[in-house]
Amino acid sequence: MMHFLLLFSRQGKLRLQKWFLPLPERDRKKIVKDMTTMMLARKPRTCNFLHWKDLKIVYKRYASLYFCCALENQDNELLALEILHRYVELLDKYFGNVCELDIIFNFEKAYFILDEFLMGGEIQETSKLSIAKSIEASDMLQETE
Amino acid sequence: MTPSVRLQEMIRVIRSARTQGEERGIIQRECADIRAQFRQGDNGERSHSLAKLLYVHMLGYPAHFGQMECVRLIASPRYSEKRIGYLGAMMLLDEKQDASLLITNSIKNDLSHSSQYVQSLALCTLACMGSAEMCRDLAPEIERLLRASNSYIKKKATLCAVHIIKKVPELAELFTPSARTLLSEKNHGVLHGAVVLITELCKRNPDTLDQFRKAVPELVQIMKGLVTSSYSPEHNVAGISDPFLQVRILRLLRILGHNNDTASDAMNDLLAQVATNTDSSKTAGSAVLYETVLTIMDINSESGLRVLAVNILGRFLLNNDRNIRYISMTSLQKIVQTDHNAVQRHRGTIVDCLKDQDTSVKRRALELSLALVSAVNIRSMMKELLIFLSFCPPELRSQTASGIFNAAERYSPSKRWHIDTILHVLTTAGGDVRDETVPNLIQLITTASELHCYTVHKLYRALVKDIAQSLVQVACWCIGEYGDLLLKGECEEIEPMQVTEDDVLDALETVLQSHMSSPATRGFALTATMKLSTRITDNVDRIRSIVSIYGSCIDLELQQRAVEYNALFKKYDHMRAAVLERMPVMDKNLPGHTNGDTPGEIKEPDTSKPKPVEAGLLSEPASQVCDLLDLLGGTDTPLQPSPAPTSTPTTTSSADLLDLLGGLEPTPVPTVSVYEKNGLSLKIQCDKQTETEVTVSLIASNSTQNDITNFTLQAAVPKSVQLQMKAPSGNVIPAHGLGQVTQTVLLNNPNKASLKMRIRVSYSNQGAMHQDTVLIDSFPSTACQPSISPL
Numbered sequence: 052m053m054h055f056l057l058l059f060s061r062q063g064k065l066r067l068q069k070w071f072l073p074l075p076e077r078d079r080k081k082i083v084k085d086m087t088t089m090m091l092a093r094k095p096r097t098c099n100f101l102h103w104k105d106l107k108i109v110y111k112r113y114a115s116l117y118f119c120c121a122l123e124n125q126d127n128e129l130l131a132l133e134i135l136h137r138y139v140e141l142l143d144k145y146f147g148n149v150c151e152l153d154i155i156f157n158f159e160k161a162y163f164i165l166d167e168f169l170m171g172g173e174i175q176e177t178s179k180l181s182i183a184k185s186i187e188a189s190d191m192l193q194e195t196e
Numbered sequence: 197m198t199p200s201v202r203l204q205e206m207i208r209v210i211r212s213a214r215t216q217g218e219e220r221g222i223i224q225r226e227c228a229d230i231r232a233q234f235r236q237g238d239n240g241e242r243s244h245s246l247a248k249l250l251y252v253h254m255l256g257y258p259a260h261f262g263q264m265e266c267v268r269l270i271a272s273p274r275y276s277e278k279r280i281g282y283l284g285a286m287m288l289l290d291e292k293q294d295a296s297l298l299i300t301n302s303i304k305n306d307l308s309h310s311s312q313y314v315q316s317l318a319l320c321t322l323a324c325m326g327s328a329e330m331c332r333d334l335a336p337e338i339e340r341l342l343r344a345s346n347s348y349i350k351k352k353a354t355l356c357a358v359h360i361i362k363k364v365p366e367l368a369e370l371f372t373p374s375a376r377t378l379l380s381e382k383n384h385g386v387l388h389g390a391v392v393l394i395t396e397l398c399k400r401n402p403d404t405l406d407q408f409r410k411a412v413p414e415l416v417q418i419m420k421g422l423v424t425s426s427y428s429p430e431h432n433v434a435g436i437s438d439p440f441l442q443v444r445i446l447r448l449l450r451i452l453g454h455n456n457d458t459a460s461d462a463m464n465d466l467l468a469q470v471a472t473n474t475d476s477s478k479t480a481g482s483a484v485l486y487e488t489v490l491t492i493m494d495i496n497s498e499s500g501l502r503v504l505a506v507n508i509l510g511r512f513l514l515n516n517d518r519n520i521r522y523i524s525m526t527s528l529q530k531i532v533q534t535d536h537n538a539v540q541r542h543r544g545t546i547v548d549c550l551k552d553q554d555t556s557v558k559r560r561a562l563e564l565s566l567a568l569v570s571a572v573n574i575r576s577m578m579k580e581l582l583i584f585l586s587f588c589p590p591e592l593r594s595q596t597a598s599g600i601f602n603a604a605e606r607y608s609p610s611k612r613w614h615i616d617t618i619l620h621v622l623t624t625a626g627g628d629v630r631d632e633t634v635p636n637l638i639q640l641i642t643t644a645s646e647l648h649c650y651t652v653h654k655l656y657r658a659l660v661k662d663i664a665q666s667l668v669q670v671a672c673w674c675i676g677e678y679g680d681l682l683l684k685g686e687c688e689e690i691e692p693m694q695v696t697e698d699d700v701l702d703a704l705e706t707v708l709q710s711h712m713s714s715p716a717t718r719g720f721a722l723t724a725t726m727k728l729s730t731r732i733t734d735n736v737d738r739i740r741s742i743v744s745i746y747g748s749c750i751d752l753e754l755q756q757r758a759v760e761y762n763a764l765f766k767k768y769d770h771m772r773a774a775v776l777e778r779m780p781v782m783d784k785n786l787p788g789h790t791n792g793d794t795p796g797e798i799k800e801p802d803t804s805k806p807k808p809v810e811a812g813l814l815s816e817p818a819s820q821v822c823d824l825l826d827l828l829g830g831t832d833t834p835l836q837p838s839p840a841p842t843s844t845p846t847t848t849s850s851a852d853l854l855d856l857l858g859g860l861e862p863t864p865v866p867t868v869s870v871y872e873k874n875g876l877s878l879k880i881q882c883d884k885q886t887e888t889e890v891t892v893s894l895i896a897s898n899s900t901q902n903d904i905t906n907f908t909l910q911a912a913v914p915k916s917v918q919l920q921m922k923a924p925s926g927n928v929i930p931a932h933g934l935g936q937v938t939q940t941v942l943l944n945n946p947n948k949a950s951l952k953m954r955i956r957v958s959y960s961n962q963g964a965m966h967q968d969t970v971l972i973d974s975f976p977s978t979a980c981q982p983s984i985s986p987l
Contacts, residue, residue, distance in 0.1 A: 065254060065255075065256075066254075067254075068254065071324065073290045073291050073292065073325065074290075075292070080256070096518070096553070096554075097518070097553075097554045097555075097556065098518045098519055098522045098554050098556045098557060099519050100519060100522055100523075100556070101556070125447070127443050127447075127483055127486060127487050128519070128523060129479055129482050129483035129486055129519065129520070129523060130439065130440065130443050130483040130487075132479055132483075132519070133433065133439060133440070133479055133480055133483060134440075136479075137433075155207065155211075156203075156204045156207055156208075157204075158250075158251060158254065159203075159247055159250065159280065159283060162283055163279070163283070166320050170319075170320055170323050170324070170352060170355045170356070171323040171324065171355045171356070171358055171359040173355055173358065173389075173392050174388060174440050175351055175352060175355055175385060175388075175389070176351060176384075176385040176388075177384045177385060177388055177431055177438050177440045177441055178384060178385065178430045178431055179430070180430050181385065181430070185313075185316075185348065188313065189275075189279070189313045192275045192311065192313055193275055193276045193279060196274045196275040196276055
């Protein structure tokens with residue numbers, strides 16, 4: 052199960068945070084700070100996996116955004132890379148050539164898409180097409196009501 | 197109207213702020229605006245305001261005043277407001293807030309809403325932040341949705357059920373029946389959710405695990421379908437059909453097949469198929485292969501499959517992608533103990549990874565290399581490790597140094613090689629070695645008496661060149677001890693170098709005066725100088741003057757030493773030669789010998805230690821033997837006295853007791869088997885024997901299919917004998933005779949009484965506890981020792 056998923060920029064500004072475990076606000080802030088420092092200190096062509104406390108951290112940099120998630124011991128790190136990539140593809144499909152500004156100005160949509168893809172730290176739907184259809188239908192519903 | 201326009205305006209304004217202070221000002225104004233909006237009540241603007249608040253919250257500013265607004269928005273009939281409301285709930289509320297309980301009712305209503313998108317919002321929120329109470333309230337609803345709804349809702353309900361089980365484990369039984377039926381769904385999303393749910397159920401309850409083992413053929417079928425199916429654009433990722441689902445199924449199979457032969461057999465073919473057919477050129481394929489390898493390693497797979505798995509890992513090691521190399525080394529680390537030979541084949545590649553740029557990869561390669569060192573490859577491995585030590589990053593130095601020392605200690609082919617290696621490490625990374633290296637090295641040098649000349653020459657040269665503290669300390673000590681060999685000049689194994697007494701004293705004085713010497717090093721140097729006074733002939737006066745200078749040194753230790761040495765020169769000159777004689781060979785304390793007391797482990801031997809010797813116990817009445825029984829009995833079953841001759845001890849039988857078994861044979865120390873039952877066999881071997889003391893080793897081995905755990909031995913002896921049990925080498929005996937547990941027992945028998953020992957064995961095998969006792973009445977003796985004279 053994924054414990055959290057964070058997106059932040061190269062300057063360390065948080066763009067999206069999804070927590071799958073209940074944690075007090077102070078702990079969340081501390082974790083975000085730790086993650087940001089750790090990721091930004093990594094050199095360009097190093098491994099995408101880290102150990103932090105008892106969790107495995109998987110991160111990937113897409114353009115100016117760092118996507119970072121925390122896994123438990125028995126989770127598959129290579130699959131986590133695929134999960135991050137799938138999320139980026141979903142965003143890309145929705146926004147059309149997504150860039151950081153899209154996520155900044157439409158953060159609530161980024162959350163809606165994430166909520167169609169992951170739930171409770173696990174994957175909900177493995178078909179890109181299916182997710183795209185549900186988001187479209189929800190948006191339609193929002194427009195009409 | 198979407199909330200985005202107003203929201204985007206505000207975001208733009210905030211981003212245009214040039215300083216932190218300006219941003220704070222803008223945020224404050226906006227928050228005031230939002231609060232006013234919330235107070236106004238329903239006017240269609242509420243969702244915009246909440247969205248703005250959520251943005252502000254993400255920037256790190258407090259947003260708790262929005263919590264009640266979330267609750268209100270969730271209760272609204274409009275979908276747009278619900279959507280933002282639920283998002284706010286997930287971001288601002290967690291189970292610790294009181295407001296979270298207020299949304300339970302709304303969630304309950306929304307779970308039965310006519311629109312599936314509203315239902316999905318409710319499910320998502322419950323799975324994200326549902327507290328235990330909320331979960332208990334809503335569990336029946338979720339169970340209903342699991343069974344009777346469309347696949348869109350089913351998949352969400354399944355993951356919601358997983359969350360519920362995590363929060364309230366007792367509810368697991370509620371979901372077990374539906375979980376089984378979900379496996380027959382065709383929709384991949386539902387199937388994935390079902391596999392996750394079953395994994396969670398099996399983790400919680402071993403009975404459920406047994407129940408779901410029957411589903412293994414079905415899972416194998418589904419996997420086969422995925423692996424052999426034709427291209428499906430919906431689920432395809434880089435040529436692999438739905439890798440997410442495949443990995444999840446493999447993980448479930450791992451749990452189901454663990455420690456179970458039937459289940460493992462059922463999946464052997466499938467695993468072989470996946471392992472050979474999956475294309476690993478992209479990450480998706482590698483992820484599936486990785487999971488397959490983990491599964492093969494964890495179940496009772498046949499050896500051919502295991503070899504295949506290790507080969508896959510070996511292939512991963514050669515991959516260009518650093519991630520894959522890292523993954524493979526982590527996996528190899530887990531299996532290096534059990535499949536040592538298979539991993540050895542890839543040693544070359546692993547050693548190459550030591551030269552990788554990435555520190556994480558280097559670290560893994562180092563750990564794995566140290567695990568792979570064996571008697572066969574010690575020389576080549578050590579060469580590589582020493583090269584690595586010269587170039588490795590500083591954070592890995594001390595780990596490398598200790599690893600090298602451990603390996604050298606276990607497998608060094610010759611003493612000279614061992615000493616050379618340690619010297620090499622000290623010169624390369626002297627600052628990072630542990631403190632006990634110095635005494636260990638000194639002890640090693642004293643034992644290698646033939647190499648004293650060689651060692652001292654080498655160390656002298658190193659001392660002249662280098663300043664690492666550990667090295668200097670060892671060098672000083674050796675020069676002090678073996679200075680005469682140094683001055684002789686010739687040494688077979690090293691090129692001759694003429695060293696005069698002045699040179700040696702110069703070197704030691706440099707150490708004494710150098711700013712970089714620690715106080716301990718100075719102590720070494722001073723003592724060495726003093727020792728040389730008996731080993732050299734000409735410059736004794738120079739030594740006297742050096743020593744007397746330090747009589748007024750500020751450092752207390754040095755001063756004390758100097759004063760005492762001065763006294764040796766003046767008043768006790770006749771004793772000087774004797775005092776400064778060569779040191780005898782030091783007896784190394786073997787690791788693991790803790791002289792009796794290991795906290796927590798075997799407390800029983802202490803309680804069964806008989807009372808100390810009472811005078812006049814040479815004739816043992818039969819009651820003494822009964823005491824023996826009491827010592828161990830004490831609790832439940834009274835132990836039966838052992839049969840026949842030993843129950844009436846006579847002088848003749850006591851003579852037999854310590855007799856040699858099978859005469860004086862020049863064979864190595866015999867082990868006698870004293871106990872064999874249920875695959876566990878216990879042998880006794882006499883290590884040392886004197887007139888009043890016997891040291892024996894008890895060796896236990898296991899020929900069954902399963903490991904024996906919690907293995908403990910308790911012993912009792914007659915009253916006149918004192919018993920001391922050393923710590924055992926372990927308490928797990930591997931199956932198939934692959935390993936042994938050894939425990940040393942010291943028996944002190946000052947009255948030379950007839951020596952008997954009753955041993956109680958207790959262990960667990962396949963989950964069942966076993967206990968047994970055995971009486972040892974004849975002890976084997978070492979072949980070379982003379983037999984004990986009869987009383």
